[in-house]
Amino acid sequence: MLSNDIITSLLIIGLGAVIMMLVAAFTRLSNLILSFTTMGIILIAITFQIPYLGQLFAIEIQPELFNHMLRFDSFASLFNMIFLVGAFLMISTGRAFMQATKFFIPETFSLILFALFSMMVLSMSNELLTAFIALESASVAVYILVGLNRYNIKASEALFKYLLLGSFSGAFFLLGIAFVYAEVGSTHLGDIKTYIALHEQYDLLIIGGILMMITVMFKISAVPFQAWTLDVYDGASLPITAFMAGTFKIAIFSIALRIFLVDYHGLSHIFEPLLVLGAVVTIIGGSLLTLAQQNIKRMLAASSIVHSGYLMIALASSGTDNVSAAPAIIFYLVAYFLSAIGAFGILSYLRQWDTDRTTYDDFKGFAHQNPLLAAMMTVFMLSFAGFPSTIGFLGKFYIFTSAIESGLTWLAVLGVLAAFVSIYYYFKVIAMMYFYPPVKQYNLAFSFTPVVIGIVALAVLWGGIGTGLITYLPGANVIIETAQDSILSLGL
Secondary structure (H helix, E strand, O other), rough: EEEEEEEEHHHHHHHHHHHHHHHHHHHHOOOHHHHHHHHHHHHHHHHHHHHOOOOOOOEEOOHHHHOOOOEHHHHHHHHHHHHHHHHHHHHHHOOHHHHOOOOOOOOHHHOOOOOOOOHHHHHHHHHHHHHHHHHHHHHHHHHHHOOOOOOOHHHHHHHHHHHHHHHHHHHHHHHHHHHHHHHHOOOEEHHHHHHHHHHHOOOHHOOOHHHHHHHHHOOOOOOOOOHHHHHHHOOHHHHHHHHHHHHHHHHHHHHHHHHHHOOOOHHHHEEEHHHHHHHHHHHHHHHHHOOOOOOHHHHHHHHHHHHHHHHHHHHHOOOOOOOOOHEEEEHHHHHHHHHHHHHHHHHHHOOOOOOOOOOOOHHHHHHHOOHHHHHOOOOOOOOHHHHOOOOHHHHHHHHHHHHHHHHHHHHHHHHOOOOOOHHHHHHHHHHHHHHHOOOOOOOOOOOHHHHHHHHHHHHHHHHHHHHHHHHOOOHHHHHHHHHHHHHHOOOO
């Protein structure tokens, strides 16, 4: 592994974003060509990222030039791969939707690459101010993507609400950095960890950590900072909603884990009660909110709040000497990522629908006309609910097991009860597809999108049962082992 090759994929995405911006400004290429060009750029970046998977390493990127601000390790490598694959799947599953609509202008693909570049920098950030700049850069690109459909009042409302609240929440992160610097005199992650180990008083450091936690909780839609979620997810176009739910949320956890496991691990006894409280109110509040939804897109948006609550259970558990909690978070992120990309991909493929018509009733009899798509949707709903034989089941198993190992058994029980409640709203979609007569005719044009969605559905199933069927092929065990190596690299 050569040190000058470690940021090749990052440079490819950054250069690709600039090229796509220039192409959009000076050419009149079709939406089809631009989307395939973007996917090609991402595929090239993926090929340079693959060799680093499964390796345990940690390298600072040009420390003299960047003043130790960027660090490429197994942790960043895994998250970068998730970002790249997520962006590729979002474009490929949303390809038919983008082709049928008029508001996916050429600049859209440049914005996707800029957001992807910023998320990759965020995962490599070894310094708080660098992380803030990367987070806000990615957020700005996502704000614009949310409001792409200028002729839709819901999209415009979602853009304004997300921009206003997102900018406000970002100020908390910046203020938190100021408190950290006032106490430590540095914003590098390693320096903060060292300061905690050598001092007994760190009041400003605690205040700064709480302020940064507020920003993280807003970005992951944790209660009570979730007010924006339903309107923004509903107002954004379906491919962009998939990008936000399946990729951007994971980017937030990349920096949250790095800060909590490196900087604030020594203060975990202070932050654990806050995380436990946040997990409880997020799971309960998110479940009640999801039960009230009649629009499937809004239901998936509300249920993402509950999934954030599950992740906060493991985050609270990782504050102890529990070595399984942090890898469980990464495994669950992968499980949720696959299910979200697949579910929103199917909704995108039914591109003649608008957000006002994606109700439960619209799925009545869907299986009678499109049995394969209905089977794929069933797989994703089962995975969301944590049904056995899906990767979602293993994800919840690892989360709840880590909580029990940390002495938070009651919190694991709450998570199990919430999973049982989720059966109602996820299985309701399945019941509508299979047990009711058709009420709508679906005239779907031929596309390779169902093939991509089918591959994602097989990955969801393989992640749940593959390892037990054929032991010599990679399965869920590879994901959890890679996640464990990524966490270990944080201490190198």
